[in-house]
Amino acid sequence: MKAAARREEILRYLEENHTGYTSDLCKVLDVSAMTIRRDLEVMAGQGLVTLIRGGAAINHGTAVIYSLKFRQTQLPLEKQRIAARCAAMVSEGNSVFIDCGSTAERIAEALRGKKNITVLTNSLDTAQVLSSAKGIRLIMVPGEFNEDIRGFNGLLTTDFIQRFRIDYLFLGANGLNAQHGLTVPDYADAETKRVLIRQSRHVIVAADHAKLGGDFFEIVARLPEIEAVVTDSGANPELVQEIKAGGTEVYLV
Known part of the structure; x- marks a missing residue:
């Protein structure tokens, strides 16, 4: 089992049990104590867990920021389908803003074949993907670099x-629900998103099903401010209906 998959299993175990001891995780994953300790140290560095004597406890709370590197390992095929649906909305001559987030790079890849469009982004990964794309005018947005969201x-x-x-704004999400709308754990990220929404004609949230129902520290936008959500077919039908009832279209892919 690769390290990313193993750490995902550790995270699932901690979600269910709140804490996990190295000896127990060794048995569950059939790996050495040294491997588990190394994984827990990496996850602690990402802010996912807190190390305790003999193991680790999961970090919960609306202000927990999961690193982009970790999120990029989650649901890759679903994110690819979401990105393709987002790219299909864009026509020649459109201006597009691609937000930071684990789906952003996938959207950038899906747009590479488009011609005569302008893409603005504050995402370093998106800029790198599109830097050599012919037919795309790329504008890199300045600011203070945030390593968690790259x-x-x-x-x-x-x-x-x-x-x-901006014609089309593609926003990432940490959490999305009917009560509070789009939420994120970081204030600066939230404020950037709020300004983007005010400047955009079409506001699209690109979020895999794991984000639906989530609730984080900063409220970015209520559902009436969001035109559509593009998510994957693994989404909970009840959550999808709640979002639709709030006036936001939902596209399942």
């Missing part, structure tokens, strides 16, 4: 964004 935020970012009118 992108730029802050006053310089929001001031720059306000110069533009």
Whole structure:
């Protein structure tokens, strides 16, 4: 089992049991204590767990920020389908903003074949994907670099964004539900998203099914401010209906 898959299994175990001891995790995953300790140290560095004597406890709470590197390992096929549906909305001559997030790079890859479009982004990974794409005018948004999201935020970012009118805004999400709408754990990321929404004609949230029902520290936008959500077919039908009832279209892929 590869390290990313093993750490995902550790996270699932901790979600169910709240804490996990190295000896128990060794038995569950059939690996050495050294391997488990190394995994827990990496996950602690990502803010996912807190190390305790003999093991680790999962970090819960609305302000927990899961690193982008970890999120990029989750549901890759679902994110690829979501990205393809988002890219299909974009036509020649459109302006597009791609937000930071684990699905952002997939959307950028899906847009590479488009011609005569302008893409703005504050995502370093998105900029790298599109830097060699012919037919795409790429604008990198400045700001203070945030390693957790591998992108730029802050006053310089929001001031720059306000110069533009955007046709399609593709937003990432940490959590999305009917009660609070789109939520994220980080204040600077939330403020950037709020400004982007004000500058955009079509606001699309690209989120895999694991994000639906989630609730985080900062409220970015209520459902009436979001035109559509693109998610995968693994989404809970009840959550999908609640979002639709709030006036937001949901596309299942």
